[in-house]
Amino acid sequence: MELLAIMYHYVFASGAENPFDKMHYMPLASFKNQVDHILNAYEPVGVTDIAGFLSGKPWAKERPPVVFTFDDGLRCHYENVFPFFKEKGIPGQFFIITSTIVENAIPFVHKSHLLGNHLGDRGLRDRFLEVYQRDWGPVDLEKAAPMEKAVKTYRWDPPEIKQFKYFINFGLSDSVREKTMNELFRQCFGDGETLRKQFFMTKEDIVAMAGSGMEIGGHSHLHKPLSGLPVQERQADVNRCLSSLQEILGKRVRTFSYPYGKRETFDEVVIELLRTAGLTCAFSTIVGKNPPGTDCFMIRRLDPKDVNA
Numbered sequence: 001m002e003l004l005a006i007m008y009h010y011v012f013a014s015g016a017e018n019p020f021d022k023m024h025y026m027p028l029a030s031f032k033n034q035v036d037h038i039l040n041a042y043e044p045v046g047v048t049d050i051a052g053f054l055s056g057k058p059w060a061k062e063r064p065p066v067v068f069t070f071d072d073g074l075r076c077h078y079e080n081v082f083p084f085f086k087e088k089g090i091p092g093q094f095f096i097i098t099s100t101i102v103e104n105a106i107p108f109v110h111k112s113h114l115l116g117n118h119l120g121d122r123g124l125r126d127r128f129l130e131v132y133q134r135d136w137g138p139v140d141l142e143k144a145a146p147m148e149k150a151v152k153t154y155r156w157d158p159p160e161i162k163q164f165k166y167f168i169n170f171g172l173s174d175s176v177r178e179k180t181m182n183e184l185f186r187q188c189f190g191d192g193e194t195l196r197k198q199f200f201m202t203k204e205d206i207v208a209m210a211g212s213g214m215e216i217g218g219h220s221h222l223h224k225p226l227s228g229l230p231v232q233e234r235q236a237d238v239n240r241c242l243s244s245l246q247e248i249l250g251k252r253v254r255t256f257s258y259p260y261g262k263r264e265t266f267d268e269v270v271i272e273l274l275r276t277a278g279l280t281c282a283f284s285t286i287v288g289k290n291p292p293g294t295d296c297f298m299i300r301r302l303d304p305k306d307v308n309a
Ligand SMILES: [Zn+2]
Pocket: 071, 072, 219, 223, 259, 260
């Protein structure tokens, strides 16, 4: 028997009233169907059972355990997932990027999703290159992002979008990429405050969820790959995240989800920080299920598309 952890992203009710209709999202109706379907075969569990099961304690239930997880502290989780889970008594795991709450920040990856939703893939490409070339001079895309490599890295997009994605992710330094995206974001959305409120949960949302059986955990402060930061910044980021949540909730959090979450994005330093802070478990984005004996700080997850319960 194995513990199944599923990692959901955007969940929106489809239709004209969804302002984020061009994002890759799971329609609310499909989400509910999938959860109901999974519950026929699995037992939804919270933190204590997760830790017990992974540490090899005898599992008395007939059906294997499942945990539903939601990264990034998105408002759609509060609006769409929370009422459904509350009604069903499912303890969902929600992981918060604390800079979105205590500093009104929008992390890079969400800026790029919001711009893609607003401009379309081609619009985002054209406008990003426009801003980039204005600030940094002409770019030879074929040199900075060889098509041959781009097509091997991305599978589904048209060639010019593959090349653009490769350019953004591998052809630019972090700071140039971020500055350019910030400038384009400012051009399209000003200070982005209205959008941020539509997109991320507030303190009040989190407190309400924690008070109704949901588990709130950390997802870092700035949403950067933690292993890429110098050790001091890594510690500062994790501590800031955990202490901000403790202040908001009035108690320590027990769970964490690593930003990006692949094996190379977190390391022993980060795991040790979480253990020392008294956390019980942490989730990665390494794909797979979790037999007893799995490290509680390296829980594997499945994408909803990979689940056929
Ligand atoms: Zn994330």
